[in-house]
Amino acid sequence: ERVTVLTSDKAADHAWRDPNVVIVIGSGPETTTAGAWIAGRQPAYPQGIRGWALPADAYRAAGAERMQESGEGEFPGLRAAQLARLGPRTGDLVWDIGSGSGALAVEAARFGAAVLAVDADPAACARTEAAARAFGVPVQIVCGRAPHILERLPEPDVVRIGGGGVPVARAVVDRRPERIVTHASTRDEAEALGAALTGNGYTVECSLLQSVDLDTEVWTERERSVVFLLSACRSDLAP
Template structure:
């Protein structure tokens, strides 16, 4: 059995955890955990660095303990029956060595920060040794503590780890959701997060050295992303809360985590403000969304956004979205539609492909406008998209150039011509079919061998 003790945020260990340590033969943990715990003098210690060597050492210890237990059982059997231990358990001197029994009798105790089942070592231990061999004693996680210090509920928060992971996923989640907790790591701390979110409207709550007490280094500071970007935060940061202060209090929840994905998409054109029917029709939007695959942690570009209908729908499905629109009234329309649907969309005023160089790389791109610049726009987007590019166009003449741009960028290209007719009423309580304008939809997908998956 491996006892995994969550140390919480530094509070004294509960009595059952102290008892587990008292019977430990091997204790594994970070140096700060080992230094602060009352360990038996006879216990061996392993300071956690790279995880694999520690797991190997635990496995060797457990195997030795099992051999010692078998030897002890054989010796007890021999004492009862009058036979030799070697005859009872085979001629293996190590198994009859009392010193080996003593080494093997102590339990393995792993000390871990916070709740070890929450982005913690329990996953690695369960994968290696099986969940049935774990006795987990959880502590209070740093995320729960940080929200408590901020006086906020967190059942409606999204939690994302940037510890040993690409920061871009955390940044995209912060841009898309009003309440996010980011577990930090070297190179993925408040400064890096603040630099990536500098142009946004979020507030950061940086929680450092949680549990050590205000007189011993604990700090909980509210800063803007720009302020966070220029600070040297050191190594003691536990978690950063990224908050949209206008939307901190949500209604009572039934399901924890981000808001459920919408029950419908490809919304009717009437649900968006638009000019002169300049909007991607819902039939086209439905297939475009299927090929874009927007999801939590993604960043999607909507180029030539117009009303922003595609941008808004991607945001409703959890992605961070940047909408590029060359007209000022179009930019305001995008912002108004995003606000009406309760989502965050970053609207950028400017013409593609010129403005694209200033944007973070996208996972997927929708191109719904472009005119004569369309091939150049598609080329620029296809070179930077991590997963897919979807292009909608009405002009047949532009299809070959767009297809070539996708293929030359290394994407696998497919496409369809969408022609739909909608039911429409006629006088006399009868119905006709009203044809919509045909639209070509082409999409390019980066082959799996070259695509970069998002770490969740």
């Protein structure tokens, strides 16, 4: 018996000697020799839906029936700002920690990035899976609680922290991604998160975002959201 173990990039050039069993093992997106991540197929745009930072209604129209928005971390305006600061693209590996509704994970995948969506809530994992299926994009679901579940994940390029607070922020900083975004509902929470990111080789910015949804039939306020947006960029990569 002879056993040969090879990575995928070496298999094609290997001189095989009459093998009678070949086992291929893989899970999720594979990294290329250049260190880039390829999700595996072109993003889909079901039912002619166009745009980014889509509301829950757009996901339900695409077939994600259980899609819902809840809390200040889910409103489309914040998601748009987070995506703009992360800049996910083909070749990136994105961590979406606390994926919630799954909307940000799906939209990062629509940009061509490989995405790991992490959440401790099985219902949130199911919503993320349904949203990814509705839009025809590959998103790998990781059901577990951060920061401990992060230890076994491959190194990220950019990270969105949707929950978990300072312990998760510190764990993410230790992995040295290029960019990190997170949010806070109070100034005290924002200052604590900023302190966890600052001084660890990152340049940190914070903005106060306010979004007011208006009923255009009567032009009255329907919903208001106020949130602190924090973004961190590794200092050695800052423009």
